[in-house]
Amino acid sequence: MKTIRTLALALLAVAILSSSSMAQGWGNLKFKFTYGGEYTAPPKIAVTRDAAVCGKLGLIDESLVVNPENKGISNVIVFYRDRTPAKIHPSYNDSTEAPVVVDNIKCRFEPRVAAVWTKRKIDFKNSDPVGHNVKVDTFFNPVINPILPAGAKISQSYSMEERLPTKISCSIHPWMTGWIVVRNDPYIGVSDKDGNLEIKNLPAGEFEFQIWQEKAGYIQQVTQDGSTVEWARGRVKIKIEDGKTTDFGTIVIGADQFK
Amino acid sequence: MKLQNKTTISGHQLSLALAGVLVACSLGLTGCSDPAAFQVNEAYIRAVEFKSDVTKPLMAETPETELSDVQIKNVSEVLEGLYGTPDNPNLPGGVGLNGFLSLRKLKVAAGPVTYSGDKDSLTGLESGLYRRHCAHCHGVTGDGHGPTAQFLNPYPRDYRMGQFKFKLTDADGTFKKPSKADFDHILMEGIPGTAMPSFRVLSGPEREAIIDYVIYLAMRGQTERALIQAAYDTANVNGEIDGNSEKILVRFNDDQYVSDDIEAIKEIVQPVILPWANGGNGTVQRTIEDAPAGWDSDESVEQGRKLFFQSKANCFSCHGQTGLGDGQTNLFDNWTLEHLGNEPGDAVGSADDGEIAGIPEYFYHNELAQMGVVKPRNIRPRNLRLGNYRGGRRPIDIYQRITGGIEGTPMPGNTKLTQQEAWSLVAYVMSLPYEATSRPKTAPSFQGVGTNK
Structure with a gap:
């Protein structure tokens, strides 16, 4: 009898131990963004500069990129915007050594949207045979506009958080547009080509997030599980559950949001 | 929507609210029979309302979100609490200025042009320098929209964005705020090919007062933009107060929310001041080494x-x-x-x-x-x-x-x-x-x- 009780206690202890190793105050957040309208091919860009190089690339307007196969929307941004400064998970500390890289390649910015935690540097480089410049019109941080000759790279750091995504452009090639999201924490997600977005290791608790896409601005109205949801100014309070992945499921953004 | 006619009561409430936290406040509007007023940056309000986050490509036909009248009024009142009026300028405290600008100089540069020959007791300078020499083109608000502005090409600089073209502080591909020496260089030389003349005839102390005042107008303009941006950020679709925690500038005169708002305003003002004041020292011109021999061969x-x-x-x-x-x-x-x-x-x-x-x-x-x-x-x-x-x-x-x-x-x-x-x-x-x-x-x-x- 005593043995059984001891065993039961031991099992309980194991159970407690294992559950505490699961839940340590962090959770993940997942989204899938899809387009709620008919797919139409994006318009082509009229290449007016360096046509010999950029004119052959079949450049298209990337302000809204929808995957024709599954209607996933790329480059939707979700970022932590709670008034409480975010607790940073230790796994992010390793990333501070490596810079975020934005490449000028094939007469466009790659990636189009870059997430910049103020602890990380950002490198702008040029892999094209033509010269570029990168004009970054930040609101609070000093504005930059360095020229980037073919093969060049410049390194930049930002000390202050920006409230909004910041546009980057190239004056030489006016069609080139990109965005950087400069925040005081690494909790910035950008959706991939299928519309999937995941932010890992968020602190558990209820926090406010903001959801933005360059053509729509703040995503204010969406369809979630078949019903219409209003997000004032793209803001949504989300409860991050301890040790779990909070899956927001498929969020359908109507075509009218992009007009 | 011109919000120039601030009521004394709300101004007083504001000064009470900000006193000791933000401002070394002196909001007594004394002796102004017809006080000049700073213009509200309506164009920027319009831009944020119609362009959805300012980042949207072109303006929509109708605004997606409008700032509430209360918010716009509060932006003006907060600005007045922080920066005063054209006749009685003020400087925000506790946000990192650290003596970068001199309130004494601002007061000399500010004010109406007088014919009495009244001089500031300490500096011996006549007041109203900015309006005498600058406001025709750059406007009382520093919005680049004085009476002569529309007839000029290029247009006079609108200071409110806080961006300036010709300075020796920019280096390493990053634009920095101009130093006071940069402003003085422009005042001495003018800008060739434009309507900006040289102000060589002014004395050093007069130029210094004007420089502080121009920087002050730029900071004020940037702060206004940041406040509008923040207020817009917290307006909901109908411009009403929504259930969100952040209610900047919506209930500013409601005691319950004042301390939250003051904290939020401080967060907004500090990043505007920091790049200018740089701990009180201002920015520094870069040193350009001598040209190598034969550079012009x-x-x-x-x-x-x-x-x-x-x-x-x-x-x-x-x-x-x-x-x-x-x-x-x-x-x-x-x-x-x-x-x-x-x-x-x-x-x-x-x-x-x-x-x-x-x-x-x-x-x-x-x-x-x-x-x-x-x-x-x-x-x-x-x-x-x-x-x-x-x-x-x-x-x-x-x-x-x-x-x-x-x-x-x-x-x-x-x-x-x-x-x-x-x-x-x-x-x-x-x-x-x-x-x-x-x-x-x-x-x-x-x-x-x-x-x-």
């Missing part, structure tokens, strides 16, 4: 000519094959872009095609003109054959434009050139006025090479 000019056309400098793509400034003529500067949309691809237009710089004429006359926006114009790259350089004609001025860029414009700074290469470009650029486009000649040598000292 024929060989150097020839090297510069090559660079002009190469990817490493890429000057020709905007300044044109012959340097006439005809390479890229349909872009806009930042001050204009804001009213048109931030999408450079969309905001490409020409003033010659029946529209005003790419926007419908009715839109300008019915909307933008009503809120004090000057007629949009394209920004033209400088015609390098005229020998007229706005930022100055010293070789180091040209060197700085090439390596530092020009803030607020498409002109980038080139940090990838070696010093010797950059000087060769200076030599080439300075040779262009002497070179026939049809029959290139050898450039002459130049005088006055040296550092910026």
Whole structure:
């Protein structure tokens, strides 16, 4: 009898131990963004500069990129915007050594949207045979506009958080547009080509997030599980559950949001 | 919607609310029978309302979200609490100014122009300097929209964005706030090719007072923009107070929320002040080393000519094959872009095609003109054959434009050139006025090479 009780206690202890190793105050957040309208091919860009190089690339307007196969929307941004400064998970500390890289390649910015935690540097480089410049019109941080000759790279750091995504452009090639999201924490997600977005290791608790896409601005109205949801100014309070992945499921953004 | 007629009561409440936390407050409006007022930045309010986050390409036909009247009123009142009025300027405390600006100087530069010859007891200067010398063009608010503004080309600078073109602080591809020495240089030299004259006739202390006041107007304008942005950020679709935690500037006069708002305002003002004040010391001009020997030789000019056309400098793509400034003529500067949309691809237009710089004429006359926006114009790259350089004609001025860029414009700074290469470009650029486009000649040598000292 005593043995059984001891065993039961031991099992309980194991159970407690294992559950505490699961839940340590962090959770993940997942989204899938899809387009709620008919797919139409994006318009082509009229290449007016360096046509010999950029004119052959079949450049298209990337302000809204929808995957024709599954209607996933790329480059939707979700970022932590709670008034409480975010607790940073230790796994992010390793990333501070490596810079975020934005490449000028094939007469466009790659990636189009870059997430910049103020602890990380950002490198702008040029892999094209033509010269570029990168004009970054930040609101609070000093504005930059360095020229980037073919093969060049410049390194930049930002000390202050920006409230909004910041546009980057190239004056030489006016069609080139990109965005950087400069925040005081690494909790910035950008959706991939299928519309999937995941932010890992968020602190558990209820926090406010903001959801933005360059053509729509703040995503204010969406369809979630078949019903219409209003997000004032793209803001949504989300409860991050301890040790779990909070899956927001498929969020359908109507075509009218992009007009 | 002009919010100039602030009631004394709310101003008093505000001063109570801010006293000791933000402001060394002195809001007594004494002795002003017809006080001048700062204009509300309606164009920016319009931009944030219609462009959905300012980042949306072109303005929509109807606003998506409107700031509530309460918010707009509160923006004005908070600004007045922080910065005072044109007759009685103030400076926000506890946000990192650390003595960078002198309230005494501001008070000398501010105020109406008087004929009584009243002088400030300490400085011995007549007050009203800004309105006497600057406001005709730059406006009482520093919005670049004084009475003469619309007749000038280029337009006078609107300080409120906090961006300035010609300064020696920019380096490493990053634009920095101008130092007081940069402002003094512009006041002494004027801006050639524009309506900005030299103010050499003013005394040093007078110029110093004006410089502090211009920086003050720029900070105030930037703060206003940041407050509008933040207020807009917290407005909901109907401009009502929603269930969110952040209610900046909605219930500012409600005691329950004042402390939250003061904290939020501080967070908004600090990043505006920091790049200017830099701990109280201000920004510092870079040191440009002496040009290498032979920088203006024929060989150097020839090297510069090559660079002009190469990817490493890429000057020709905007300044044109012959340097006439005809390479890229349909872009806009930042001050204009804001009213048109931030999408450079969309905001490409020409003033010659029946529209005003790419926007419908009715839109300008019915909307933008009503809120004090000057007629949009394209920004033209400088015609390098005229020998007229706005930022100055010293070789180091040209060197700085090439390596530092020009803030607020498409002109980038080139940090990838070696010093010797950059000087060769200076030599080439300075040779262009002497070179026939049809029959290139050898450039002459130049005088006055040296550092910026």
